[in-house]
Amino acid sequence: MANNKKKNLTPVQQEYQTFEKQRETNRPVFKNCVKAFLTGGTICLIGQGIQTFYIYNFNFTEETAGNPTIATLIFLVLLLTGFGIYDRIAQFGGAGTAVPVTGFGNAVISSAIEHRSEGLVLGVGGNMFKLAGSVLLFGTFSAFVVAIIKTIITQWGGF
């Protein structure tokens, strides 16, 4: 992609691009990874705590306890996003806050809150899945393809 773009540029522009690349601040990859590990691990640890709570108190099995856990985590994210705390955690945690399901919840909730001023139907309703929509689309479509292939193999392939 970068090479295709370069061909259409004048020599001066190319020069500027290389100059810009040199000046670009290097991202501290290792430091970010450690932060992401700690933040993401902590969120999963909290999730495990909630899950254990549901297993022991509400007769969920280990398989079904995942669902109420995710709902509870998203409720917590509602509070954190609403009071503006999640953004601060996300600045520290990077992918550690984006990859767990809390990141999905935050994407939906924050865009709903942000577009409230445009009205409930066009603002909140229309923009709620602005960021999270791609996750839903690719999740649903890839699951469809995988499930179709698997069904055909297991039911008609005779395995």
Next chain:
Amino acid sequence: MIFFWAFVVGGFICVIGQIMFDVFKLTPAHTLSTFVVIGAILDGFGLYEPLIAFAGAGASVPITSFGNSLVHGAMAEAEQHGLIGVVTGMFEVTSSGISAAIIFAMIGALLFKPKG
């Protein structure tokens, strides 16, 4: 012990996400979409379920489990009703996450004012 593995596995999945952010310079939306697709494919090979059994919430909280549960719901229904079950059962397992996100987002939009 499962708390320890939940922390380690969950953290490790997030590190993969951080590497995709920083090294491959993907946007969060691209990264999350990739994760969901990976989760769906892993479950297609039957590899995600053992990971959940091993790491608990460490595997079920990251977004990869969303793809996994979509395939799971689709497969459970497909075993009973054949191919049409793939469509009817797809959101059976994940409905809690999606409905929670929609409901709480609506409540949030009604209660909170945007910050900054």
